[in-house]
Amino acid sequence: MSYIAKLPSFLSTNESKIWWLLRLGVCLEFIGHGAFGVITKAGWLPYFAVWGIPENLAWRIMPIVGVMDIVLGILALFAPRKALLLFMAAWGLMTACLRPLAGEPVSELLERSYNYCVPLVAFLMITWDVKQHGWFHRVKNLPTLTREHWRWLKILLQVAIAVYLIGHGAFGAFDAKAGLAKQYDVTGISALFGSTEAALTVIGWFEIVLGIAVLFAPVAYLLFFVCGWKIATESLFIFSGAFFGWFEFIERGAGMVAPLALYFIIRVLKYSVNSRGVQQFVRE
Template identity: 45%
Template sequence: MAEIIAAPAPVTHSLAGDLPSDSAARLGIALHWLFRLGVLMEFVGHGAAGISLKEGWVRYFQVFGLDRPAALTAMPIVGAIDISLAILGFVSPRRWALVWCAFWGLMTASLRPISGESVWEVLDRAGNYGGPLAFLLLSGLPHTARDWTDPIRWRPVTRATLKRLSVLLQWVTALVLIGHGAYGALLQKRQLLDQY
């Protein structure tokens, strides 16, 4: 009985491509959990900021015509939704939720230049929308309606998936670095300069 439990599940060659099956499976598990944890941390962090009524975020709500009191009323609701998505993304991730997280991350990042901040803010926050997109790419794009709602399970990684994931993550990293670099080089952003 112990031999049956201890034996790793076989991975078919067709799923793993040219990678050795054990490496493809281990990498698939590691990346799957890395992205689950990433979505959790990203959205719990932003949700907590919303619940704590971050004053600097009032202007983003004003883009939608909300005054300060209405923004402060809406902020913890939005924060609670972010935390709920974070928990869902960690406990039982779904493709529809990852698409929403990516959209929400891009939309909230885009509120910064709309509210008068620099466009570099959108680039610096590429991880907010790139992380959920990377998890979706790793998990496989849906082919049926049920694929959108079923829980995402880890799967062995193929070379093709790794190549696509690598390109996406290189773009995300480049955007974050360009955006962050522009803070100091072009904007001399006070908040960044105060850290040194």
């Protein structure tokens, strides 16, 4: 059977869709982030300073970090390994924590919940798989989980999505983030609301409410909307002429796929397969 003929089987079940969405999200996140290391980005200097690394050394380290991120992203998609995914989750959490440690608002940490939660969910899928895997063993099979494990993954993704929506909403509602204000001004969004301040406040509070809604009622149409909303809002990096905006957009891929992964997890919990291989509805 040709490789092309096998492609549809990758997405033949809800479980396979979840597994590939998570891997794709992690891949995009690390490739996008790594690209800025290779390019080198002045905005990273304060984060190196938190570790006491001087500027001249930070410029030299950035490309090394960037290449590492890109390699990890590619491996997550094509050759996932338990140890690497756990490291990626820890790395994502550490880099997100550097922002408030460097003097930025705590909302910067919250908004990047997808950076550490999506790799963590992928790691847990391997860890909880009925087939045991070594820490550096390449996972070739589709992980098989119990309903209880799926419930925990649902909660984790649900919280992660709510947190990053609330965090991003706080950028406008509380922080009046300059970068976000510039995006709204350049793309004409501010004009639609009458002023930059109004755009930041209204859209910010809308995202906060959206996050709360996901936390308490993650219904299908809401999750699809969140996915579309995330794609639209992150595309503002491109349309506002941000520094290598495409890589900013790609870096947030984990946040874009998270609502879709959550949708399919909910479907896994909603339906089960009986002893005759027939899918049936399960009432929780």
